[in-house]
């Protein structure tokens with residue numbers, strides 16, 4: 001038996017839709033991408049969803065929109081100016097952080113709770129300085145940050161909130177989808193995520209103006225995809241196919257990605273129900289080890305209805321973590337570090353202007369003692385029993 005970190009979740013429907021796109025020769029961003037955006041916005045309960053070619057691109061687009069001269073911040077807030085600070089959790093993926101730096105900001109790393117794996121609200125508040133303009137909660141591994149606490153802090157200090165939800169599609173906070181609480185939220189549809197478009201990402205917002213700014217920056221700075229073509233400047237005298245009103249990238253998805261999205265999204269609730277079932281069974285199976293103090297498993301933040309992305313656990317110390325990881329790999333269970341561990345300890349940070357606010361003891365513990373194994377909709381009882389037995393035999 002082999003438990004891999006991820007398993008494919010697509011089938012004949014996605015393949016047939018892709019083939020239809022290829023045969024039609026409409027392969028660059030078009031009706032299928034638009035249809036997926038509309039369906040996604042409806043599903044998430046937001047006004048706008050802007051589809052891009054990865055979750056990293058979604059973060060890039062979001063931060064460059066916030067840094068753009070045409071950005072209109074919510075009342076009392078500021079955009080991202082050169083040297084402005086953004087608070088991020090120390091335990092996150094690299095491309096939560098790089099786009100902030102690329103857009104001219106300074107990431108400020110704060111500690112995470114080793115039980116819930118989420119950024120600590122009290123560490124966020126303590127990290128705020130005169131140049132702090134934004135906060136980027138990351139809902140790690142399908143759990144949720146304490147969004148009530150973070151929203152209160154954001155409101156008290158006039159901070160823009162950009163939720164990196166790339167690991168938590170379908171996770172809810174007080175009944176509402178995470179990623180829809182901030183000014184913007186981003187999602188990823190990479191192969192191993194809750195649904196996949198092979199590669200792909202989404203930015204969501206309720207702000208009409210900001211949505212057009214995102215669409216403009218997504219594709220060349222031109223006006224083609226804007227709801228209001230003259231929003232950023234009068235281009236009526238120009239050929240409307242080639243009117244440029246801003247800087248921009250090309251972060252567009254293809255119709256093949258849109259084709260996947262159209263068929264994957266209706267399956268999301270079912271996939272997440274299966275994830276929740278497997279999570280409960282694994283938690284029950286591992287409960288004796290938790291009671292003995294051999295491991296801790298991710299504690300769901302009160303108020304969250306999670307959709308576990310992987311199944312993380314922490315051992316007592318780093319030596320045990322290493323031995324357990326070797327045992328599981330030898331037994332056919334793939335394991336990996338919890339996201340990137342403490343990003344402050346990644347070599348790249350030596351070249352990146354940043355600030356570490358306070359101690360990162362929780363993030364260090366997550367890095368040194370944490371691992372996770374795969375959690376996907378295909379899990380059955382035999383998979384759960386196999387994983388529980390292999391972990392239990394290690395501690396015997």
Ligand SMILES: Cc1ncc(COP(=O)(O)O)c(C=O)c1O
Pocket residue numbers: 054055056057059092093095096138164166167188189190200201
């Ligand atoms: C928290 C977080 N942000 C951003 C990303 C980037 O997403 P993508 O792999 O689609 O570029 C990931 C990837 O897994 C992630 O975990």
